[in-house]
Amino acid sequence: MAKAEQIIELLKSHITGDDHRFFAIAMQVAAHEAQQGHEKLAQELKMLIDKAKEKQSAIKTQTSIVSIVQPKGELANLLSAEYTDITFARLTFSDGITKRFKRIIREQQQQHALSKHGLSARRKILLYGPPGTGKTITASALAGELKLPLFTIRLDGLITKFMGETAGKLRTIFDTMKTTRAVYFFDEFDAIGGDRHLGNDVGEIRRVLNSYLQFMEQDQSESLILAATNYVKLLDTALFRRFDDVIEYGLPDKDQIERVIRNRLHGFKLKSSIKWENIVVEAEGLSHAELTRACDEAAKESILSKLAAVSEKLLLEAIQERKHAGTQHNK
Numbered sequence: 001m002a003k004a005e006q007i008i009e010l011l012k013s014h015i016t017g018d019d020h021r022f023f024a025i026a027m028q029v030a031a032h033e034a035q036q037g038h039e040k041l042a043q044e045l046k047m048l049i050d051k052a053k054e055k056q057s058a059i060k061t062q063t064s065i066v067s068i069v070q071p072k073g074e075l076a077n078l079l080s081a082e083y084t085d086i087t088f089a090r091l092t093f094s095d096g097i098t099k100r101f102k103r104i105i106r107e108q109q110q111q112h113a114l115s116k117h118g119l120s121a122r123r124k125i126l127l128y129g130p131p132g133t134g135k136t137i138t139a140s141a142l143a144g145e146l147k148l149p150l151f152t153i154r155l156d157g158l159i160t161k162f163m164g165e166t167a168g169k170l171r172t173i174f175d176t177m178k179t180t181r182a183v184y185f186f187d188e189f190d191a192i193g194g195d196r197h198l199g200n201d202v203g204e205i206r207r208v209l210n211s212y213l214q215f216m217e218q219d220q221s222e223s224l225i226l227a228a229t230n231y232v233k234l235l236d237t238a239l240f241r242r243f244d245d246v247i248e249y250g251l252p253d254k255d256q257i258e259r260v261i262r263n264r265l266h267g268f269k270l271k272s273s274i275k276w277e278n279i280v281v282e283a284e285g286l287s288h289a290e291l292t293r294a295c296d297e298a299a300k301e302s303i304l305s306k307l308a309a310v311s312e313k314l315l316l317e318a319i320q321e322r323k324h325a326g327t328q329h330n331k
């Protein structure tokens with residue numbers, strides 16, 4: 001029989017609508033029954049889970065057909081569109097960053113109350129920090145929380161593809177912001193945001209940046225404009241004052257390391273003997289993305305080795321492997 005905690009977790013995930021967690025726990029129960037030698041019961045549970053998943057994906061496809069705004073014509077070449085159901089609950093950020101996301105969401109959700117008094121919700125946001133710390137996933141989570149489409153524009157790609165015409169293409173994107181409220185995410189922002197006085201590839205890039213600044217200044221839409229970059233030092237200071245919020249990302253600290261791991265492995269059992277001090281010391285310096293990958297590796301290994309829970313040893317090995325991969329890469 002499923003343990004009382006598992007039933008509680010099942011109900012909790014059902015109530016919060018967290019399907020991913022719901023199915024993960026249901027699978028755990030099935031695995032547990034199989035381990036106890038209750039093959040028939042385990043099979044029946046697995047069948048029910050598969051059926052439920054199928055039904056759910058059918059519903060998702062139906063609703064997406066009606067609700068997805070698909071960019072057409074010229075726009076389809078300029079950006080990629082997606083709908084996400086990612087929320088901030090599964091992500092780990094410092095308290096400072098979380099507070100600022102909450103403020104953005106609150107202002108966005110009540111933008112009409114603000115505009116009645118001549119105030120505007122913050123909606124032009126610059127995200128910067130090292131790779132793998134969650135900038136791109138923030139764009140998805142903001143779109144998910146606000147139930148808006150996410151339109152991603154890769155600026156480096158845009159410039160290479162439309163040499164000489166990029167500014168015109170940017171205008172098309174900014175025009176769309178007025179008619180289609182969405183999260184517009186300019187990734188690889190340093191492709192145009194680099195210091196205008198450095199004199200590299202001057203002409204085109206400077207024109208594109210000047211147009212971008214001008215469009216951003218003129219923009220009165222209700223859309224959210226996000227830009228992300230790794231290289232804040234390169235960014236032009238003229239840019240900073242155009243954004244309502246500039247958010248700095250950093251590598252996870254000790255407390256966050258444990259939270260990232262627990263969050264990522266929420267559908268798995270963790271050995272109670274795990275000494276978190278050891279894990280945290282070993283993992284220091286890894287990004288959220290690298291930690292996430294190490295967790296996935298440890299979880300995979302424990303499934304394939306038919307272990308009942310993820311152990312400290314497996315986690316440490318996976319973390320060491322990630323660190324090693326990082327140093328090899330930096331050589």
Ligand SMILES: Nc1ncnc2c1ncn2[C@@H]1O[C@H](COP(=O)(O)OP(=O)(O)OP(=O)(O)O)[C@@H](O)[C@H]1O
Nearest residue numbers: 091092093130131132133134135136137288289292
């Ligand atoms: N703060 C976080 N909390 C939980 N998971 C995270 C976090 N940041 C990153 N991840 C995980 O790492 C993956 C990659 O992160 P993401 O692409 O958002 O990093 P990034 O900051 O945009 O990196 P880059 O600068 O290389 O573009 C995410 O899809 C997610 O699985």
Ligand SMILES: [Mg+2]
Nearest residue numbers: 135136187228
């Ligand atoms: Mg990114």
